[in-house]
Amino acid sequence: MIRLWGRKSSINVQKVLWCLAELGFEEGKDFEQIDAGLHFGKNRTPEFLALNPNGLVPTLEDGELVLWESNTILRYLARQHDQSKRFTADITTQYQSEKWMDWQLGTMWPALRPAFLGLTRVPENERNYVAIQKAYQDTNTLLALLDQQLATQAYCSGNTFQIGDITLALCVSRWILLNQTFPDKTGPRPQLHNIDAWMKRIEEGTQYHVVAEKEFNIAK
Numbered sequence: 001m002i003r004l005w006g007r008k009s010s011i012n013v014q015k016v017l018w019c020l021a022e023l024g025f026e027e028g029k030d031f032e033q034i035d036a037g038l039h040f041g042k043n044r045t046p047e048f049l050a051l052n053p054n055g056l057v058p059t060l061e062d063g064e065l066v067l068w069e070s071n072t073i074l075r076y077l078a079r080q081h082d083q084s085k086r087f088t089a090d091i092t093t094q095y096q097s098e099k100w101m102d103w104q105l106g107t108m109w110p111a112l113r114p115a116f117l118g119l120t121r122v123p124e125n126e127r128n129y130v131a132i133q134k135a136y137q138d139t140n141t142l143l144a145l146l147d148q149q150l151a152t153q154a155y156c157s158g159n160t161f162q163i164g165d166i167t168l169a170l171c172v173s174r175w176i177l178l179n180q181t182f183p184d185k186t187g188p189r190p191q192l193h194n195i196d197a198w199m200k201r202i203e204e205g206t207q208y209h210v211v212a213e214k215e216f217n218i219a220k
């Protein structure tokens, strides 16, 4: 049975949980999830560090194979466990999806992360609100690029839902929730209509509900 280490409030663990749901894996039957990280601890133990020397989640065990880096875990699951072959796209679609996955990890999340961590993890009296608002506004500019892409196609890499959409949608949902929860701290959020329509398609047509959040809750 696949074993997934990581608390369910982590964006990177949620990528894996969502992907497993898309592939038809049921928790407790096809995979085991172990709470680890933040207040759950366990991620600095010698046992865990032997699996992932970074001490971070998610970490996945599938038989002898141990993987960390959430986007790589998604690539592996889509290659190894996709019975229906819905993630076995033509080469153009596959690499457009890969491109957005790298953009999510290397560009978009680093931009939004200071706002996310600043507002949800840093105590109120220690927050740098100037840096938080700048991070949020920089993310607005970046997301206009995704919105532009979604003007001509239903999903990030073409007309089918791919793993790239999983990685992006979890960042976008945090971007929306941050503004809804702390509107005066993030500053304005532009209406990006193509992103709104894409999120609606995802909410209605995928397993997004297994990780969807209405509030920030690091306790779970």
Ligand SMILES: N[C@@H](CCC(=O)N[C@@H](CS)C(=O)NCC(=O)O)C(=O)O
Residues within 6 Å of the ligand: 010, 011, 012, 013, 036, 037, 038, 043, 055, 056, 057, 058, 068, 069, 070, 071
């Ligand atoms: N690039 C890594 C980042 C992993 C990461 O930063 N994980 C965070 C949670 S999102 C973590 O383990 N934080 C420490 C903790 O939760 O205690 C990935 O995509 O998997």
